[in-house]
Amino acid sequence: MDVVDFVHAEGWDQPPSLFALVPTALVEDVLDETQLDDAPLTAVVQQLPEQLQPGTEELGDYIQRIIWPRTIVGCVLAQEILFAPDEDTTPRAARLFSGVLATGQELTLVQVRPTEEELDAMGPFAEDQVELRGGEGIGRPVIQALFASLQASGIADGELAADAD
Numbered sequence: 001m002d003v004v005d006f007v008h009a010e011g012w013d014q015p016p017s018l019f020a021l022v023p024t025a026l027v028e029d030v031l032d033e034t035q036l037d038d039a040p041l042t043a044v045v046q047q048l049p050e051q052l053q054p055g056t057e058e059l060g061d062y063i064q065r066i067i068w069p070r071t072i073v074g075c076v077l078a079q080e081i082l083f084a085p086d087e088d089t090t091p092r093a094a095r096l097f098s099g100v101l102a103t104g105q106e107l108t109l110v111q112v113r114p115t116e117e118e119l120d121a122m123g124p125f126a127e128d129q130v131e132l133r134g135g136e137g138i139g140r141p142v143i144q145a146l147f148a149s150l151q152a153s154g155i156a157d158g159e160l161a162a163d164a165d
Contacts, residue, residue: 005130017045017078018048019077041074043076067152067153068153069153074100074150103161108136112131143160
């Protein structure tokens with residue numbers, strides 16, 4: 001949830017955010033006591049060039065070309081997209097969280113941006129609420145680009161778990 005919390009705190013209408021996942025044991029001596037928990041991995045935000053826009057071929061190309069240090073065990077990309085859960089729904093602004101581990105495990109989650117009406121109905125702290133939906137099958141090229149960057153770095157040598165089925 002560190003990634004979701006970080007991105008949510010930045011607010012909407014933000015550029016893509018990329019995170020390296022590192023074993024917490026490797027970075028715990030530089031973390032605040034408030035940042036330490038029992039999580040085996042810690043997300044470390046990476047700087048992306050400002051011109052990279054969400055959902056573009058340029059972003060995918062950039063990600064595929066990243067060479068990660070050997071201490072990285074995974075990565076996550078958060079980006080804003082237009083999302084429609086089915087053909088009959090008008091697309092809405094949403095955040096797409098796509099993550100992979102060197103082991104081939106992957107996870108995609110979607111956070112739909114609430115409308116003003118939805119925020120009013122949810123009450124005074126509505127903007128603090130984060131609702132994530134499963135995003136299986138969404139953003140497959142993003143997952144593949146992230147995993148390709150791990151493979152190019154010599155960190156991942158297998159295949160994505162979903163591709164192995």
